[in-house]
Amino acid sequence: MQQMEHRYKVLVIGDLGVGKTSIIKRYVHQNFSANYRATIGVDFALKVLNLDQDTIRLQLWDIAGQERFGNMTRVYYRDALGAFVVFDVTRSCTFEAVRKWKEDLDEKVRVPGGKRFTAVLLANKCDEEKDDAINNIFSSMEQFCSELGFISCFETSAKENINIDEAVNCLRRGRHDAHRDEGTRMLMLMLMMLLLMMTPSATSRARYAESIITKDQVI
Ligand SMILES: Nc1nc2c(ncn2[C@@H]2O[C@H](COP(=O)(O)OP(=O)(O)O)[C@@H](O)[C@H]2O)c(=O)[nH]1
Numbered sequence: 001m002q003q004m005e006h007r008y009k010v011l012v013i014g015d016l017g018v019g020k021t022s023i024i025k026r027y028v029h030q031n032f033s034a035n036y037r038a039t040i041g042v043d044f045a046l047k048v049l050n051l052d053q054d055t056i057r058l059q060l061w062d063i064a065g066q067e068r069f070g071n072m073t074r075v076y077y078r079d080a081l082g083a084f085v086v087f088d089v090t091r092s093c094t095f096e097a098v099r100k101w102k103e104d105l106d107e108k109v110r111v112p113g114g115k116r117f118t119a120v121l122l123a124n125k126c127d128e129e130k131d132d133a134i135n136n137i138f139s140s141m142e143q144f145c146s147e148l149g150f151i152s153c154f155e156t157s158a159k160e161n162i163n164i165d166e167a168v169n170c171l172r173r174g175r176h177d178a179h180r181d182e183g184t185r186m187l188m189l190m191l192m193m194l195l196l197m198m199t200p201s202a203t204s205r206a207r208y209a210e211s212i213i214t215k216d217q218v219i
């Protein structure tokens with residue numbers, strides 16, 4: 001089987017101090033630092049994954065200090081295939097900002113080739129006591145996520161390394177499977193057309209189509 005290389009640009013956005021840089025550091029460098037240091041400028045970290053036959057290059061883009069301006073430029077969002085929107089469970093105002101960040105994404109992201117954009121919500125600092133308002137929100141989190149178009153939500157801790165890998169895998173699989181599905185669909189369509197052209201009678205055409213559809217469902 002031919003080895004494939006995929007490159008994904010993933011954005012990590014959310015209010016200042018929610019733990020975006022810490023999440024990236026935990027995922028890419030497996031470490032955590034309690035010293036607060038606001039990142040300045042736009043930065044990204046690269047993680048290379050070798051999965052089955054495929055090499056996946058995940059570029060995690062940190063908005064790095066730009067969050068204080070409230071939104072980002074289209075250049076930053078360009079060609080991104082997915083995003084984490086992060087809030088801090090100890091500060092409910094950062095949760096209120098999630099809607100604004102998601103709307104900014106929806107407005108500015110243009111996914112190449114009309115592919116699906118995947119967004120995952122991260123409730124970070126789950127190692128700490130939750131804000132009361134956040135506790136209430138958690139009971140209807142699923143509804144909130146689907147309303148805003150997030151594919152999933154994870155309670156994470158960059159400090160204690162909770163759910164970071166799981167969240168990245170969820171986002172990556174959302175993307176990766178979408179690519180696979182598209183490829184498979186195209187291949188099946190081409191095969192079907194080829195077989196229909198080669199098949200002489202209408203009855204056997206129908207039979208061929210039926211067997212292909214069954215095969216497609218199995219995949
Ligand atoms: N307790 C706890 N603190 C965290 C966690 N993630 C980040 N922090 C702290 O929160 C502060 C802001 O983190 P940072 O990654 O710089 O946030 P950013 O502004 O969103 O990039 C720092 O002092 C971090 O040490 C976490 O999961 N748990």
Ligand SMILES: [Mg+2]
Pocket residue numbers: 020021022037038039062064065
């Ligand atoms: Mg930062």
